[in-house]
Amino acid sequence: MPHVEKDEVVRNILERLISISGRKTDKVYAVMTMESLIKDLQPQYSFLKNVQINEDLYTEDAVTIVSLRSNFQDVTATDLGRALHAIIFQLNRSLGDRAGHFFIKELRNTLSDDYLTTMHEMGVDLGLMQLETEVTHLEQQLSHHTTPED
Numbered sequence: 336m337p338h339v340e341k342d343e344v345v346r347n348i349l350e351r352l353i354s355i356s357g358r359k360t361d362k363v364y365a366v367m368t369m370e371s372l373i374k375d376l377q378p379q380y381s382f383l384k385n386v387q388i389n390e391d392l393y394t395e396d397a398v399t400i401v402s403l404r405s406n407f408q409d410v411t412a413t414d415l416g417r418a419l420h421a422i423i424f425q426l427n428r429s430l431g432d433r434a435g436h437f438f439i440k441e442l443r444n445t446l447s448d449d450y451l452t453t454m455h456e457m458g459v460d461l462g463l464m465q466l467e468t469e470v471t472h473l474e475q476q477l478s479h480h481t482t483p484e485d
Contacts, residue, residue, distance in 0.1 A: 342406060373386050423461075
């Protein structure tokens, strides 16, 4: 079974998240949100300080490039999985309704089985994350439609 390197997983996931959220909002907002999330998560996951997002926002064909200043091979799969889970979860939450109901499903559908398997081994289950998002959304809808009895 092909194994995807941790560095490749991190770079690819972050680039896809920026791309998907950039289509749902705009590129500048997507990049700024991702940079902010990574910075906010650095106290918990110090290895995220090695993630840099470079983009020339002033060119029409701007391509986001996620660069990693060091190798992620020394980071445990569990820690890396927790960080990726936190990034995906918080990005989805920060985009709110703009992300769309199936933001995580869209991410999952753009990844190959090798990536999904590697992420699953890291403890990131995008199918479960999508289900949790749908349940939370449904709970919010139900709580807005119920009124307390007098």
